Amino acid sequence: MTTVAVAGRRSNPASRFLRIAFFAVVAIVIYQLVLFIALQQTWLVGTSALPADQAFPVAVQQTINALSIGAIYALIALGYTMVYGIIELINFAHGDVFMVGAFLSMFVTLGIFGQTVGVSVTDIPFLILLLASALIIVMPLTGLLNVTIERIFYRPFRGGSRLAPLITAVGVSFILQNLALVFVGSGDRGAPQVFPLEWQIKFGEAKISVLSIFIFALAVSLMVALNLFVNKTRLGRAMRATAQDQQAASLMGVDLNQTIALTFLLGGALAGAAGVVWGLRFGYVRQDLGFNAGLKSFTSAVLGGIGNINGAALGGFFIGFTENLASALGFSRWSEFLVFLILTFVLIFRPTGILGQQLGDRA
Protein backbone atom coordinates (compact mmCIF):
# COMPACT_ATOMS: atom_id res chain seq x y z
CA MET A 1 0.00 0.00 0.00
CA THR A 2 1.11 3.53 -0.66
CA THR A 3 2.15 5.71 2.23
CA VAL A 4 -0.60 7.87 3.57
CA ALA A 5 -0.06 11.51 4.41
CA VAL A 6 -0.85 12.22 8.03
CA ALA A 7 -1.13 16.00 7.95
CA GLY A 8 -4.66 17.21 8.65
CA ARG A 9 -5.95 13.70 9.12
CA ARG A 10 -8.74 13.44 11.63
CA SER A 11 -8.09 11.30 14.66
CA ASN A 12 -10.65 8.59 15.12
CA PRO A 13 -13.69 9.63 17.17
CA ALA A 14 -13.25 7.08 19.95
CA SER A 15 -9.73 8.18 20.78
CA ARG A 16 -10.79 11.81 20.52
CA PHE A 17 -13.61 11.16 22.97
CA LEU A 18 -11.23 9.48 25.41
CA ARG A 19 -8.85 12.40 25.13
CA ILE A 20 -11.63 14.90 25.84
CA ALA A 21 -12.82 12.81 28.79
CA PHE A 22 -9.28 12.62 30.13
CA PHE A 23 -8.79 16.38 29.96
CA ALA A 24 -12.19 16.93 31.55
CA VAL A 25 -11.30 14.74 34.52
CA VAL A 26 -7.93 16.46 34.91
CA ALA A 27 -9.60 19.89 34.80
CA ILE A 28 -12.18 18.85 37.40
CA VAL A 29 -9.52 17.50 39.75
CA ILE A 30 -7.45 20.66 39.39
CA TYR A 31 -10.54 22.77 40.08
CA GLN A 32 -11.27 20.79 43.22
CA LEU A 33 -7.72 21.24 44.43
CA VAL A 34 -7.78 24.97 43.77
CA LEU A 35 -11.08 25.30 45.59
CA PHE A 36 -9.90 23.05 48.42
CA ILE A 37 -6.85 25.22 48.98
CA ALA A 38 -8.64 28.53 48.46
CA LEU A 39 -11.34 27.66 50.98
CA GLN A 40 -8.68 27.40 53.70
CA GLN A 41 -7.09 30.80 53.09
CA THR A 42 -8.04 33.41 55.65
CA TRP A 43 -6.51 36.21 53.55
CA LEU A 44 -8.92 35.27 50.75
CA VAL A 45 -12.17 34.30 52.42
CA GLY A 46 -11.73 35.94 55.81
CA THR A 47 -13.51 34.42 58.78
CA SER A 48 -15.37 31.86 56.70
CA ALA A 49 -12.09 30.00 56.06
CA LEU A 50 -12.50 26.29 56.67
CA PRO A 51 -10.13 23.75 58.18
CA ALA A 52 -8.90 21.13 55.70
CA ASP A 53 -11.28 18.35 56.81
CA GLN A 54 -14.29 20.61 56.19
CA ALA A 55 -12.92 22.26 53.05
CA PHE A 56 -12.64 18.96 51.21
CA PRO A 57 -16.34 17.99 51.16
CA VAL A 58 -17.32 21.56 50.29
CA ALA A 59 -14.89 21.54 47.37
CA VAL A 60 -16.35 18.27 46.08
CA GLN A 61 -19.95 19.45 46.39
CA GLN A 62 -19.20 22.79 44.74
CA THR A 63 -17.46 21.10 41.85
CA ILE A 64 -20.56 19.03 41.15
CA ASN A 65 -22.68 22.19 41.34
CA ALA A 66 -20.34 23.86 38.88
CA LEU A 67 -20.76 20.96 36.48
CA SER A 68 -24.52 21.28 36.50
CA ILE A 69 -24.67 25.05 36.04
CA GLY A 70 -21.94 24.80 33.41
CA ALA A 71 -24.04 22.17 31.62
CA ILE A 72 -26.96 24.60 31.41
CA TYR A 73 -24.77 27.36 29.96
CA ALA A 74 -23.20 24.90 27.56
CA LEU A 75 -26.60 23.73 26.25
CA ILE A 76 -27.66 27.32 25.57
CA ALA A 77 -24.26 28.27 24.16
CA LEU A 78 -24.56 25.51 21.53
CA GLY A 79 -27.53 27.30 19.99
CA TYR A 80 -25.64 30.59 19.79
CA THR A 81 -22.61 29.02 18.24
CA MET A 82 -24.47 26.86 15.70
CA VAL A 83 -26.54 29.77 14.45
CA TYR A 84 -23.52 32.07 14.32
CA GLY A 85 -21.55 29.37 12.56
CA ILE A 86 -24.10 29.01 9.79
CA ILE A 87 -25.45 32.53 9.16
CA GLU A 88 -23.10 34.72 11.19
CA LEU A 89 -25.89 36.15 13.26
CA ILE A 90 -25.79 36.63 17.02
CA ASN A 91 -29.27 35.43 17.80
CA PHE A 92 -29.98 37.69 20.77
CA ALA A 93 -33.41 36.09 21.11
CA HIS A 94 -31.82 32.74 21.91
CA GLY A 95 -31.66 33.34 25.66
CA ASP A 96 -35.36 34.14 25.58
CA VAL A 97 -36.12 30.90 23.77
CA PHE A 98 -34.48 29.24 26.77
CA MET A 99 -36.75 31.28 29.06
CA VAL A 100 -39.81 30.13 27.11
CA GLY A 101 -38.54 26.57 27.51
CA ALA A 102 -38.32 27.02 31.27
CA PHE A 103 -41.92 28.28 31.38
CA LEU A 104 -43.20 25.52 29.11
CA SER A 105 -41.57 22.96 31.35
CA MET A 106 -43.30 24.56 34.33
CA PHE A 107 -46.66 24.34 32.55
CA VAL A 108 -46.09 20.70 31.65
CA THR A 109 -45.31 19.66 35.21
CA LEU A 110 -48.01 21.83 36.82
CA GLY A 111 -50.67 21.57 34.16
CA ILE A 112 -50.37 18.16 32.52
CA PHE A 113 -48.95 16.24 35.46
CA GLY A 114 -50.77 18.20 38.17
CA GLN A 115 -47.74 18.65 40.37
CA THR A 116 -47.51 21.36 42.99
CA VAL A 117 -44.63 23.71 43.67
CA GLY A 118 -42.49 22.58 46.58
CA VAL A 119 -43.40 18.90 46.34
CA SER A 120 -40.95 16.47 44.80
CA VAL A 121 -41.64 13.11 43.22
CA THR A 122 -40.00 10.16 44.92
CA ASP A 123 -41.68 7.51 42.81
CA ILE A 124 -38.81 6.82 40.40
CA PRO A 125 -40.76 5.44 37.38
CA PHE A 126 -43.19 8.36 37.59
CA LEU A 127 -40.32 10.82 37.91
CA ILE A 128 -38.67 9.38 34.80
CA LEU A 129 -41.98 9.57 32.92
CA LEU A 130 -42.45 13.16 34.01
CA LEU A 131 -38.97 14.33 33.08
CA ALA A 132 -38.99 12.46 29.79
CA SER A 133 -42.38 13.95 28.90
CA ALA A 134 -41.21 17.43 29.82
CA LEU A 135 -38.20 17.07 27.53
CA ILE A 136 -40.18 15.44 24.72
CA ILE A 137 -42.82 18.17 24.81
CA VAL A 138 -40.63 21.21 25.46
CA MET A 139 -37.68 20.52 23.15
CA PRO A 140 -39.68 20.33 19.90
CA LEU A 141 -41.71 23.39 20.90
CA THR A 142 -38.71 25.61 21.59
CA GLY A 143 -37.08 24.21 18.47
CA LEU A 144 -40.12 25.19 16.40
CA LEU A 145 -40.26 28.58 18.10
CA ASN A 146 -36.67 29.18 17.02
CA VAL A 147 -37.45 28.02 13.47
CA THR A 148 -40.45 30.36 13.35
CA ILE A 149 -38.33 33.28 14.55
CA GLU A 150 -35.81 32.59 11.78
CA ARG A 151 -38.53 32.24 9.16
CA ILE A 152 -40.34 35.46 10.05
CA PHE A 153 -37.63 37.76 11.34
CA TYR A 154 -34.25 36.71 9.94
CA ARG A 155 -34.79 35.08 6.56
CA PRO A 156 -36.08 38.22 4.82
CA PHE A 157 -32.73 39.87 5.57
CA ARG A 158 -30.61 37.05 4.24
CA GLY A 159 -28.04 38.14 1.70
CA GLY A 160 -28.39 41.76 2.74
CA SER A 161 -26.81 43.80 5.48
CA ARG A 162 -25.70 41.86 8.54
CA LEU A 163 -26.66 44.65 10.88
CA ALA A 164 -30.37 44.47 10.06
CA PRO A 165 -31.00 40.92 11.37
CA LEU A 166 -28.80 41.66 14.38
CA ILE A 167 -30.97 44.58 15.41
CA THR A 168 -34.06 42.52 14.62
CA ALA A 169 -32.75 39.81 16.94
CA VAL A 170 -32.59 42.32 19.79
CA GLY A 171 -36.15 43.25 18.93
CA VAL A 172 -37.30 39.63 18.95
CA SER A 173 -35.70 39.26 22.37
CA PHE A 174 -37.84 42.16 23.65
CA ILE A 175 -40.94 40.73 21.99
CA LEU A 176 -40.50 37.36 23.71
CA GLN A 177 -39.79 38.97 27.08
CA ASN A 178 -42.81 41.21 26.83
CA LEU A 179 -45.08 38.45 25.64
CA ALA A 180 -43.97 36.50 28.69
CA LEU A 181 -44.72 39.55 30.81
CA VAL A 182 -48.25 39.68 29.42
CA PHE A 183 -48.97 36.00 29.92
CA VAL A 184 -47.14 35.17 33.15
CA GLY A 185 -46.38 38.52 34.71
CA SER A 186 -43.19 39.78 36.26
CA GLY A 187 -41.23 38.47 39.21
CA ASP A 188 -40.30 34.95 40.20
CA ARG A 189 -42.75 32.17 39.45
CA GLY A 190 -42.18 29.03 41.46
CA ALA A 191 -41.17 26.11 39.25
CA PRO A 192 -41.89 22.66 40.64
CA GLN A 193 -38.66 20.99 41.68
CA VAL A 194 -39.98 17.51 41.06
CA PHE A 195 -36.52 16.01 41.27
CA PRO A 196 -35.91 15.41 45.01
CA LEU A 197 -33.12 17.69 46.17
CA GLU A 198 -32.54 15.51 49.19
CA TRP A 199 -31.30 12.67 47.01
CA GLN A 200 -27.60 12.68 47.65
CA ILE A 201 -24.72 10.31 47.27
CA LYS A 202 -22.28 10.21 50.16
CA PHE A 203 -18.69 10.46 49.09
CA GLY A 204 -16.70 10.47 52.29
CA GLU A 205 -17.91 13.56 54.10
CA ALA A 206 -19.21 15.12 50.89
CA LYS A 207 -22.84 14.89 49.85
CA ILE A 208 -23.21 14.93 46.09
CA SER A 209 -26.54 16.03 44.67
CA VAL A 210 -28.07 13.42 42.36
CA LEU A 211 -29.92 16.17 40.52
CA SER A 212 -26.63 17.82 39.58
CA ILE A 213 -25.34 14.52 38.26
CA PHE A 214 -28.58 14.03 36.32
CA ILE A 215 -28.30 17.49 34.75
CA PHE A 216 -24.68 16.94 33.82
CA ALA A 217 -25.36 13.50 32.37
CA LEU A 218 -28.34 14.76 30.38
CA ALA A 219 -26.34 17.65 28.94
CA VAL A 220 -23.41 15.44 28.01
CA SER A 221 -25.73 12.91 26.34
CA LEU A 222 -27.35 15.67 24.29
CA MET A 223 -23.95 17.01 23.30
CA VAL A 224 -22.71 13.59 22.25
CA ALA A 225 -25.91 13.10 20.23
CA LEU A 226 -25.45 16.49 18.59
CA ASN A 227 -21.84 15.68 17.78
CA LEU A 228 -22.81 12.37 16.21
CA PHE A 229 -25.53 14.05 14.20
CA VAL A 230 -23.29 16.82 12.93
CA ASN A 231 -20.29 14.62 12.19
CA LYS A 232 -21.80 11.33 11.11
CA THR A 233 -25.02 12.00 9.24
CA ARG A 234 -25.76 13.25 5.76
CA LEU A 235 -27.72 16.26 7.04
CA GLY A 236 -25.04 17.06 9.60
CA ARG A 237 -22.47 17.05 6.84
CA ALA A 238 -24.69 19.41 4.85
CA MET A 239 -24.84 21.71 7.89
CA ARG A 240 -21.08 21.83 8.16
CA ALA A 241 -20.72 22.40 4.44
CA THR A 242 -23.30 25.20 4.54
CA ALA A 243 -21.50 26.83 7.47
CA GLN A 244 -18.30 26.90 5.44
CA ASP A 245 -19.64 28.02 2.07
CA GLN A 246 -23.33 28.51 1.41
CA GLN A 247 -23.04 28.92 -2.36
CA ALA A 248 -20.88 25.86 -2.78
CA ALA A 249 -23.27 23.88 -0.58
CA SER A 250 -26.22 24.88 -2.73
CA LEU A 251 -24.27 23.73 -5.79
CA MET A 252 -24.14 20.30 -4.14
CA GLY A 253 -27.92 20.24 -3.95
CA VAL A 254 -28.27 21.45 -0.36
CA ASP A 255 -31.45 23.43 0.26
CA LEU A 256 -30.11 26.37 2.29
CA ASN A 257 -33.48 27.31 3.78
CA GLN A 258 -34.00 23.79 5.07
CA THR A 259 -30.48 23.47 6.45
CA ILE A 260 -30.61 26.81 8.24
CA ALA A 261 -34.04 25.93 9.65
CA LEU A 262 -32.61 22.63 10.89
CA THR A 263 -29.84 24.51 12.68
CA PHE A 264 -32.36 26.74 14.44
CA LEU A 265 -34.44 23.67 15.30
CA LEU A 266 -31.53 21.91 16.99
CA GLY A 267 -30.36 25.05 18.79
CA GLY A 268 -33.87 25.81 20.04
CA ALA A 269 -34.39 22.24 21.22
CA LEU A 270 -31.17 22.32 23.24
CA ALA A 271 -32.21 25.64 24.79
CA GLY A 272 -35.53 23.98 25.68
CA ALA A 273 -33.70 21.17 27.45
CA ALA A 274 -31.71 23.78 29.36
CA GLY A 275 -35.02 25.41 30.32
CA VAL A 276 -36.37 22.15 31.70
CA VAL A 277 -33.35 21.56 33.92
CA TRP A 278 -33.21 25.19 35.00
CA GLY A 279 -36.54 24.87 36.79
CA LEU A 280 -35.47 21.64 38.48
CA ARG A 281 -32.23 23.17 39.65
CA PHE A 282 -33.32 26.63 40.75
CA GLY A 283 -37.02 26.27 41.46
CA TYR A 284 -38.08 29.52 39.85
CA VAL A 285 -38.68 30.98 36.42
CA ARG A 286 -38.79 34.63 35.44
CA GLN A 287 -39.73 36.48 32.31
CA ASP A 288 -36.30 38.15 32.14
CA LEU A 289 -34.39 34.94 32.80
CA GLY A 290 -33.16 34.75 29.23
CA PHE A 291 -31.25 37.99 29.34
CA ASN A 292 -28.74 37.02 31.98
CA ALA A 293 -28.41 33.35 31.09
CA GLY A 294 -28.29 34.28 27.42
CA LEU A 295 -25.49 36.77 27.91
CA LYS A 296 -23.42 34.29 29.89
CA SER A 297 -24.02 31.56 27.35
CA PHE A 298 -23.09 33.89 24.55
CA THR A 299 -19.90 34.65 26.47
CA SER A 300 -19.32 30.90 26.69
CA ALA A 301 -19.69 30.55 22.93
CA VAL A 302 -17.22 33.38 22.27
CA LEU A 303 -14.85 32.00 24.87
CA GLY A 304 -14.76 28.58 23.23
CA GLY A 305 -14.51 30.02 19.71
CA ILE A 306 -17.68 31.13 18.00
CA GLY A 307 -18.99 28.68 15.43
CA ASN A 308 -17.17 25.85 17.16
CA ILE A 309 -19.53 23.31 18.73
CA ASN A 310 -16.98 21.72 21.05
CA GLY A 311 -15.79 25.19 21.97
CA ALA A 312 -19.27 26.23 23.09
CA ALA A 313 -19.53 23.22 25.36
CA LEU A 314 -16.10 23.91 26.81
CA GLY A 315 -16.87 27.61 27.24
CA GLY A 316 -20.15 26.82 29.01
CA PHE A 317 -18.41 24.70 31.59
CA PHE A 318 -15.64 27.27 31.94
CA ILE A 319 -18.16 30.00 32.73
CA GLY A 320 -20.03 27.66 35.09
CA PHE A 321 -16.84 26.93 36.98
CA THR A 322 -15.84 30.59 37.11
CA GLU A 323 -19.17 31.58 38.54
CA ASN A 324 -19.06 28.73 41.00
CA LEU A 325 -15.56 29.61 42.15
CA ALA A 326 -16.66 33.15 42.93
CA SER A 327 -19.77 32.11 44.84
CA ALA A 328 -18.12 29.22 46.69
CA LEU A 329 -15.58 31.66 48.08
CA GLY A 330 -18.27 34.10 49.12
CA PHE A 331 -17.90 36.55 46.24
CA SER A 332 -21.08 35.65 44.40
CA ARG A 333 -21.84 39.32 43.83
CA TRP A 334 -18.64 39.48 41.83
CA SER A 335 -19.34 36.42 39.72
CA GLU A 336 -20.77 38.35 36.78
CA PHE A 337 -17.96 40.85 36.97
CA LEU A 338 -15.54 37.96 36.73
CA VAL A 339 -17.38 36.36 33.80
CA PHE A 340 -17.35 39.52 31.73
CA LEU A 341 -13.79 40.33 32.77
CA ILE A 342 -12.82 36.99 31.25
CA LEU A 343 -14.82 37.80 28.12
CA THR A 344 -12.98 41.10 27.80
CA PHE A 345 -9.58 39.49 28.15
CA VAL A 346 -10.45 36.77 25.68
CA LEU A 347 -11.59 39.35 23.15
CA ILE A 348 -8.38 41.33 23.62
CA PHE A 349 -5.82 38.54 23.74
CA ARG A 350 -7.43 35.63 21.94
CA PRO A 351 -10.43 36.87 19.95
CA THR A 352 -10.83 33.54 18.18
CA GLY A 353 -11.54 31.81 21.51
CA ILE A 354 -9.93 28.84 23.20
CA LEU A 355 -10.53 26.27 20.46
CA GLY A 356 -10.62 28.70 17.54
CA GLN A 357 -13.46 30.06 15.45
CA GLN A 358 -15.09 27.95 12.78
CA LEU A 359 -16.72 30.25 10.35
CA GLY A 360 -17.36 30.35 6.65
CA ASP A 361 -14.33 30.17 4.39
CA ARG A 362 -15.05 33.60 3.03
CA ALA A 363 -15.92 35.24 6.33
Add this chain to the structure above:
Amino acid sequence: MTAAMATGGADEPMLVMKDVHTYYGQIHALQGITLTVNKGEVVTLIGANGAGKTTTLKTISGLLHARSGSVRFEGDDITKMPAHKLVERGIGHAPEGRRIFSRLTVLENLQMGAFSRPKADIQPDIERVFNLFPRLRERTGQLGGTLSGGEQQMLAISRALMSEPRMLLLDEPSLGLAPILVAQVFETIKEINSQGTTVLLVEQNALQALSIAHRGYVLQTGEVVLSGMADDLRQNETVRKAYLGED
Protein backbone atom coordinates in the same frame (compact mmCIF):
# COMPACT_ATOMS: atom_id res chain seq x y z
CA MET B 1 -34.36 24.15 -36.19
CA THR B 2 -35.24 27.62 -34.95
CA ALA B 3 -38.85 26.65 -34.60
CA ALA B 4 -37.95 23.52 -32.68
CA MET B 5 -35.85 25.58 -30.29
CA ALA B 6 -38.70 27.90 -29.55
CA THR B 7 -41.20 25.19 -28.79
CA GLY B 8 -38.82 22.91 -26.95
CA GLY B 9 -38.96 20.09 -29.47
CA ALA B 10 -37.07 16.84 -29.19
CA ASP B 11 -34.13 18.06 -31.22
CA GLU B 12 -33.61 21.13 -29.05
CA PRO B 13 -30.01 21.50 -27.88
CA MET B 14 -29.27 20.39 -24.32
CA LEU B 15 -28.84 23.97 -23.11
CA VAL B 16 -30.37 27.04 -24.67
CA MET B 17 -29.76 30.56 -23.34
CA LYS B 18 -31.80 33.18 -25.08
CA ASP B 19 -31.17 36.90 -24.71
CA VAL B 20 -30.21 36.53 -21.07
CA HIS B 21 -29.71 39.67 -18.98
CA THR B 22 -28.26 39.20 -15.49
CA TYR B 23 -27.47 41.88 -12.95
CA TYR B 24 -25.23 42.07 -9.89
CA GLY B 25 -27.20 44.65 -8.01
CA GLN B 26 -27.01 47.64 -10.34
CA ILE B 27 -24.29 46.20 -12.55
CA HIS B 28 -25.58 44.91 -15.86
CA ALA B 29 -23.27 41.90 -16.13
CA LEU B 30 -24.89 39.90 -18.93
CA GLN B 31 -26.33 42.04 -21.69
CA GLY B 32 -28.26 39.61 -23.81
CA ILE B 33 -26.34 36.36 -23.96
CA THR B 34 -27.63 33.82 -26.48
CA LEU B 35 -25.88 30.49 -26.74
CA THR B 36 -26.52 26.78 -27.08
CA VAL B 37 -24.74 23.64 -25.99
CA ASN B 38 -25.49 20.33 -27.68
CA LYS B 39 -25.45 17.01 -25.96
CA GLY B 40 -21.99 15.46 -25.95
CA GLU B 41 -20.12 18.65 -26.79
CA VAL B 42 -17.31 20.51 -25.09
CA VAL B 43 -18.10 24.19 -25.49
CA THR B 44 -15.80 26.88 -24.19
CA LEU B 45 -16.46 30.49 -23.22
CA ILE B 46 -13.47 32.73 -23.66
CA GLY B 47 -12.99 36.40 -23.05
CA ALA B 48 -11.20 38.91 -20.87
CA ASN B 49 -11.78 39.43 -17.16
CA GLY B 50 -15.19 40.91 -16.55
CA ALA B 51 -16.59 39.72 -19.87
CA GLY B 52 -19.32 37.77 -18.08
CA LYS B 53 -18.02 34.21 -18.36
CA THR B 54 -18.42 33.33 -14.69
CA THR B 55 -21.75 35.16 -14.52
CA THR B 56 -22.98 33.06 -17.44
CA LEU B 57 -22.15 29.85 -15.59
CA LYS B 58 -23.75 31.13 -12.38
CA THR B 59 -26.89 32.05 -14.27
CA ILE B 60 -27.10 28.52 -15.66
CA SER B 61 -26.48 26.75 -12.36
CA GLY B 62 -28.95 28.94 -10.47
CA LEU B 63 -26.56 30.87 -8.22
CA LEU B 64 -27.79 33.95 -10.08
CA HIS B 65 -31.04 34.44 -11.93
CA ALA B 66 -31.63 36.20 -15.22
CA ARG B 67 -33.71 39.34 -14.97
CA SER B 68 -34.92 38.80 -18.50
CA GLY B 69 -34.45 36.20 -21.20
CA SER B 70 -34.64 32.47 -20.67
CA VAL B 71 -32.46 29.49 -19.85
CA ARG B 72 -33.69 26.08 -20.96
CA PHE B 73 -32.10 22.77 -20.03
CA GLU B 74 -33.16 19.53 -21.72
CA GLY B 75 -36.35 21.19 -22.89
CA ASP B 76 -37.41 22.67 -19.53
CA ASP B 77 -37.38 26.30 -18.50
CA ILE B 78 -34.90 26.58 -15.61
CA THR B 79 -34.57 30.37 -15.59
CA LYS B 80 -35.91 30.83 -12.07
CA MET B 81 -34.93 27.49 -10.59
CA PRO B 82 -32.75 27.56 -7.44
CA ALA B 83 -29.27 25.99 -7.55
CA HIS B 84 -30.04 23.00 -5.33
CA LYS B 85 -32.86 21.87 -7.66
CA LEU B 86 -30.66 22.13 -10.74
CA VAL B 87 -28.13 19.69 -9.34
CA GLU B 88 -30.88 17.07 -9.19
CA ARG B 89 -31.71 17.86 -12.80
CA GLY B 90 -28.21 17.04 -13.95
CA ILE B 91 -26.19 20.24 -13.93
CA GLY B 92 -22.89 20.04 -12.06
CA HIS B 93 -20.93 23.23 -11.42
CA ALA B 94 -17.30 23.37 -10.30
CA PRO B 95 -17.21 27.05 -9.41
CA GLU B 96 -14.49 29.64 -9.76
CA GLY B 97 -11.89 29.46 -7.01
CA ARG B 98 -12.55 25.73 -6.38
CA ARG B 99 -14.67 26.39 -3.30
CA ILE B 100 -14.00 23.01 -1.76
CA PHE B 101 -15.04 22.54 1.87
CA SER B 102 -11.75 23.08 3.66
CA ARG B 103 -12.81 21.63 7.02
CA LEU B 104 -14.37 18.53 5.49
CA THR B 105 -12.22 15.57 4.53
CA VAL B 106 -11.66 14.65 0.89
CA LEU B 107 -14.13 11.79 1.30
CA GLU B 108 -16.70 14.07 2.91
CA ASN B 109 -16.27 16.58 0.08
CA LEU B 110 -17.04 13.79 -2.38
CA GLN B 111 -20.02 12.66 -0.31
CA MET B 112 -21.28 16.25 -0.40
CA GLY B 113 -20.95 16.13 -4.17
CA ALA B 114 -23.38 13.20 -4.16
CA PHE B 115 -25.78 14.98 -1.79
CA SER B 116 -28.48 15.25 -4.44
CA ARG B 117 -28.61 11.44 -4.79
CA PRO B 118 -29.46 10.48 -1.23
CA LYS B 119 -30.05 6.76 -1.49
CA ALA B 120 -27.66 5.95 -4.28
CA ASP B 121 -24.64 3.75 -3.80
CA ILE B 122 -21.85 6.24 -4.41
CA GLN B 123 -18.92 3.83 -4.09
CA PRO B 124 -18.64 3.22 -7.89
CA ASP B 125 -18.54 6.99 -8.45
CA ILE B 126 -15.86 7.44 -5.82
CA GLU B 127 -13.87 4.74 -7.59
CA ARG B 128 -14.42 6.51 -10.88
CA VAL B 129 -13.04 9.85 -9.67
CA PHE B 130 -10.15 8.11 -7.90
CA ASN B 131 -9.31 6.53 -11.26
CA LEU B 132 -9.42 9.95 -12.91
CA PHE B 133 -7.31 11.50 -10.12
CA PRO B 134 -5.30 8.79 -8.33
CA ARG B 135 -3.75 11.42 -6.07
CA LEU B 136 -7.05 11.89 -4.28
CA ARG B 137 -7.17 8.24 -3.25
CA GLU B 138 -4.11 8.80 -1.07
CA ARG B 139 -5.75 11.83 0.52
CA THR B 140 -9.16 10.38 1.42
CA GLY B 141 -9.07 11.18 5.12
CA GLN B 142 -7.25 14.48 4.84
CA LEU B 143 -9.02 17.81 5.33
CA GLY B 144 -9.73 19.63 2.08
CA GLY B 145 -7.94 22.76 3.25
CA THR B 146 -4.63 20.90 3.61
CA LEU B 147 -4.50 19.88 -0.06
CA SER B 148 -2.25 21.63 -2.54
CA GLY B 149 -3.82 23.92 -5.14
CA GLY B 150 -3.68 21.26 -7.83
CA GLU B 151 -5.20 18.63 -5.58
CA GLN B 152 -7.95 21.06 -4.58
CA GLN B 153 -8.78 21.59 -8.24
CA MET B 154 -8.92 17.83 -8.78
CA LEU B 155 -11.22 17.57 -5.78
CA ALA B 156 -13.43 20.40 -7.05
CA ILE B 157 -13.89 18.67 -10.42
CA SER B 158 -14.40 15.28 -8.77
CA ARG B 159 -16.95 16.69 -6.36
CA ALA B 160 -18.96 18.14 -9.25
CA LEU B 161 -18.83 14.75 -11.00
CA MET B 162 -20.23 12.97 -7.94
CA SER B 163 -23.73 14.25 -8.70
CA GLU B 164 -23.51 12.34 -12.00
CA PRO B 165 -24.19 15.47 -14.03
CA ARG B 166 -25.21 15.24 -17.65
CA MET B 167 -23.75 18.70 -18.08
CA LEU B 168 -20.65 19.86 -16.24
CA LEU B 169 -19.87 23.58 -15.86
CA LEU B 170 -16.17 24.19 -15.22
CA ASP B 171 -14.95 27.64 -14.21
CA GLU B 172 -11.23 28.24 -14.74
CA PRO B 173 -10.07 24.74 -13.88
CA SER B 174 -6.48 25.59 -14.83
CA LEU B 175 -6.19 28.73 -12.72
CA GLY B 176 -3.09 28.79 -10.55
CA LEU B 177 -1.88 25.36 -11.58
CA ALA B 178 1.63 24.39 -12.64
CA PRO B 179 1.88 23.86 -16.44
CA ILE B 180 2.22 20.09 -16.10
CA LEU B 181 -0.97 19.96 -14.05
CA VAL B 182 -2.77 22.20 -16.53
CA ALA B 183 -2.13 19.65 -19.27
CA GLN B 184 -3.34 16.87 -16.99
CA VAL B 185 -6.53 18.72 -16.10
CA PHE B 186 -7.34 19.32 -19.78
CA GLU B 187 -6.67 15.67 -20.56
CA THR B 188 -9.09 14.72 -17.80
CA ILE B 189 -11.77 17.07 -19.13
CA LYS B 190 -11.50 15.31 -22.50
CA GLU B 191 -11.72 11.98 -20.70
CA ILE B 192 -14.83 13.07 -18.76
CA ASN B 193 -16.42 14.24 -22.01
CA SER B 194 -15.64 10.97 -23.77
CA GLN B 195 -17.43 9.16 -20.92
CA GLY B 196 -20.60 10.99 -21.98
CA THR B 197 -20.72 14.23 -19.96
CA THR B 198 -21.40 17.45 -21.83
CA VAL B 199 -18.96 20.17 -20.76
CA LEU B 200 -19.25 23.96 -20.70
CA LEU B 201 -15.80 25.30 -19.97
CA VAL B 202 -14.78 28.81 -18.96
CA GLU B 203 -11.08 29.50 -19.41
CA GLN B 204 -8.50 32.25 -19.40
CA ASN B 205 -6.23 29.81 -21.14
CA ALA B 206 -8.03 30.23 -24.45
CA LEU B 207 -5.58 28.28 -26.60
CA GLN B 208 -5.80 25.16 -24.53
CA ALA B 209 -9.53 25.48 -24.08
CA LEU B 210 -10.04 25.72 -27.83
CA SER B 211 -7.79 22.74 -28.39
CA ILE B 212 -10.12 20.40 -26.51
CA ALA B 213 -13.43 22.12 -27.30
CA HIS B 214 -15.78 21.44 -30.19
CA ARG B 215 -17.15 24.95 -30.27
CA GLY B 216 -16.49 28.26 -28.58
CA TYR B 217 -18.08 31.59 -27.77
CA VAL B 218 -16.10 34.79 -27.33
CA LEU B 219 -17.60 37.11 -24.72
CA GLN B 220 -16.99 40.81 -24.34
CA THR B 221 -18.68 43.07 -21.76
CA GLY B 222 -21.58 40.73 -21.29
CA GLU B 223 -22.24 39.94 -24.93
CA VAL B 224 -21.32 37.22 -27.38
CA VAL B 225 -19.13 38.91 -29.98
CA LEU B 226 -18.01 35.84 -31.87
CA SER B 227 -18.85 32.17 -32.00
CA GLY B 228 -17.97 29.17 -34.08
CA MET B 229 -16.15 25.88 -34.32
CA ALA B 230 -13.12 25.75 -32.05
CA ASP B 231 -10.72 25.24 -34.94
CA ASP B 232 -12.11 28.24 -36.80
CA LEU B 233 -11.85 30.41 -33.70
CA ARG B 234 -8.25 29.43 -33.29
CA GLN B 235 -7.55 30.65 -36.81
CA ASN B 236 -9.57 33.82 -36.36
CA GLU B 237 -7.55 37.01 -36.56
CA THR B 238 -9.38 38.87 -33.81
CA VAL B 239 -9.24 35.94 -31.41
CA ARG B 240 -5.56 35.41 -32.05
CA LYS B 241 -4.81 39.03 -31.30
CA ALA B 242 -7.04 39.51 -28.33
CA TYR B 243 -7.02 36.19 -26.52
CA LEU B 244 -4.23 34.00 -27.73
CA GLY B 245 -1.56 36.58 -27.04
CA GLU B 246 -0.34 36.91 -30.62
CA ASP B 247 0.43 40.14 -32.45
